[in-house]
Amino acid sequence: MIVLSLAHLGTAAFNICGQTICSGLKINPKSQKEYKPLGEESLNTLRVKYRHLQLVIIDEISMVSTTQLTYIFGRLQQIKGTYTDFGNVSILAVGDFYQLPPISPPTPLCFPHDEILKDIWNPLFQIVELKEIMRQKDDAIFAQMLNRLRERKKKQPLQKTDKELLESRRVEENNLTAPSDALHLFYLNKDVDSHNERKLASLNTEMFTIKANDVDQRGGRIIQVHETPHRTTRADDTSLASYLKLAVDARVMLIANVDVSDGLCNGVPGIVKGIEFCNSQNMPIVVYVKFDSDRVGAKTRTTQFIPPHYAGCVPIKPRKESFQVRGRTFTTTREQMPLKLAWAVTVHKVQGQTTDQAVISMKGLRKSMAYVALSRVTHLEGMYLMDYDESRIFCNEDIEANVAKMPTCDLSKANPLTEIDHNTNFVIAHHNIQSLHRHIDDLKRTQK
Numbered sequence: 001m002i003v004l005s006l007a008h009l010g011t012a013a014f015n016i017c018g019q020t021i022c023s024g025l026k027i028n029p030k031s032q033k034e035y036k037p038l039g040e041e042s043l044n045t046l047r048v049k050y051r052h053l054q055l056v057i058i059d060e061i062s063m064v065s066t067t068q069l070t071y072i073f074g075r076l077q078q079i080k081g082t083y084t085d086f087g088n089v090s091i092l093a094v095g096d097f098y099q100l101p102p103i104s105p106p107t108p109l110c111f112p113h114d115e116i117l118k119d120i121w122n123p124l125f126q127i128v129e130l131k132e133i134m135r136q137k138d139d140a141i142f143a144q145m146l147n148r149l150r151e152r153k154k155k156q157p158l159q160k161t162d163k164e165l166l167e168s169r170r171v172e173e174n175n176l177t178a179p180s181d182a183l184h185l186f187y188l189n190k191d192v193d194s195h196n197e198r199k200l201a202s203l204n205t206e207m208f209t210i211k212a213n214d215v216d217q218r219g220g221r222i223i224q225v226h227e228t229p230h231r232t233t234r235a236d237d238t239s240l241a242s243y244l245k246l247a248v249d250a251r252v253m254l255i256a257n258v259d260v261s262d263g264l265c266n267g268v269p270g271i272v273k274g275i276e277f278c279n280s281q282n283m284p285i286v287v288y289v290k291f292d293s294d295r296v297g298a299k300t301r302t303t304q305f306i307p308p309h310y311a312g313c314v315p316i317k318p319r320k321e322s323f324q325v326r327g328r329t330f331t332t333t334r335e336q337m338p339l340k341l342a343w344a345v346t347v348h349k350v351q352g353q354t355t356d357q358a359v360i361s362m363k364g365l366r367k368s369m370a371y372v373a374l375s376r377v378t379h380l381e382g383m384y385l386m387d388y389d390e391s392r393i394f395c396n397e398d399i400e401a402n403v404a405k406m407p408t409c410d411l412s413k414a415n416p417l418t419e420i421d422h423n424t425n426f427v428i429a430h431h432n433i434q435s436l437h438r439h440i441d442d443l444k445r446t447q448k
Contacts, residue, residue, distance in 0.1 A: 002055070003057060004057070005059070006019055006024045007060050008020070008056065010265025012352040014261075018059070019260055020257060020265075021072065026075070027071045033070070035071060039392040040080055042432065047079050056076070058092070059094050060351065063095075063100060065105060068108060069120050072086070072091075097109075098395055098399055101396075103348075110399070110403055124196050127409060128409045141378070149370070151395055153397055154397070166389050167388070181352075182382075184345075184357070184359045184360075186345075187366070188363075188364055192344045196343050199251070199344075208246050208275060210244040210282065213226075213282075213334065213336070214229040214230055214332050214334050216332050218331070238321050238323040240255075241336060246287065247275075249260060249272065251341065253345065256319055258316075262296070263293065263299065268293070270314075271290050272287060274286075289339070290312055290313045294312070319335070320335045356376050356377070356385070358382065359386060360383065363389070371393065444446055
């Protein structure tokens with residue numbers, strides 16, 4: 001069977017040896033709600049690539065928006081040249097609607113939709129509930145507590161045992177000391193930035209401030225090369241920083257999908273081991289990063305020269321990205337290192353990831369966020385709680401009702417071979433049946 005594995009996030013795509021939804025099906029991340037068909041040249045490329053495609057697996061389905069699903073639906077119809085549902089390709093969606101919803105619009109697929117988009121999810125998908133917990137499989141008590149917190153209503157009292165377990169992990173109250181290198185999770189970006197700045201200042205290495213190179217263009221013509229980059233904010237359509245502070249031994253994460261197949265994708269963490277400049281002291285020619293997972297950048301390490309003293313590292317080079325500053329009529333092309341400090345990150349950055357230890361601030365957490373943050377940790381002993389507030393642990397109460405409306409898939413009927421009476425019939429299962437038609441009479445005689 002020919003299978004395409006997709007995920008919304010680059011890290012999730014790498015974990016399943018797949019691609020992001022946008023790259024796999026050539027979907028613009030900024031696509032509007034109304035489906036725009038793919039041009040013939042790009043479409044022909046996908047048709048050749050996926051001509052025998054039979055199954056698409058979509059991971060982290062809770063983060064997939066109605067717009068994205070509409071584009072998946074339309075792309076597969078175009079690729080297969082048919083108006084049947086998903087181009088007659090089977091879809092296996094994997095995930096948990098109790099986790100974080102899409103960013104825009106923030107409505108899970110299982111909810112009814114009154115937008116202009118066609119509701120594709122509810123009439124077509126059936127639910128199969130998986131019972132085995134893998135992330136906390138070695139800590140059954142912790143796993144059972146997380147299951148209860150996952151569905152906890154906003155004002156529902158905590159079970160006594162859950163309350164005791166959570167309070168035992170309060171950093172402020174119990175004199176718990178979290179490891180200095182433990183990942184910190186916050187709701188607000190300002191808290192993330194503050195923690196990262198403090199950690200950077202504590203290093204005993206030289207700090208560099210890397211200034212972005214901004215070039216403004218209109219109609220393909222350069223109108224200004226900036227000595228000082230635009231002061232962009234998170235509201236602007238670029239992830240690259242105007243000014244980036246780095247130092248050797250700084251904890252960082254990649255903020256662009258450089259090569260998802262090699263694990264070099266948005267969100268993968270590591271430690272800076274070297275920063276090399278050439279003629280300009282403003283922009284490094286390369287930053288060497290030792291990523292936490294040896295799988296990340298394995299292909300790059302075999303194809304690019306890496307100095308012996310940076311063995312095991314991956315060279316990260318400046319990246320260019322075009323965007324439009326809000327309120328301006330021109331386009332800016334920015335060159336900057338695709339990195340950011342990452343001793344701390346927001347909860348949104350860690351869905352789909354696993355860590356042995358984390359310090360979790362509960363300040364400001366909204367529905368589903370606390371469960372997502374707490375469940376990233378593999379063991380109770382690796383979880384440290386700051387700003388503890390049990391009222392922050394609650395789910396989106398409409399999830400239960402909407403998931404309950406979905407039809408349940410009867411697995412006993414999903415496999416037609418289970419319906420066969422093996423006392424009077426036999427089953428042939430083989431990939432190569434090219435010559436079956438020439439030998440069907442022989443098989444019939446064998447039955448007699």
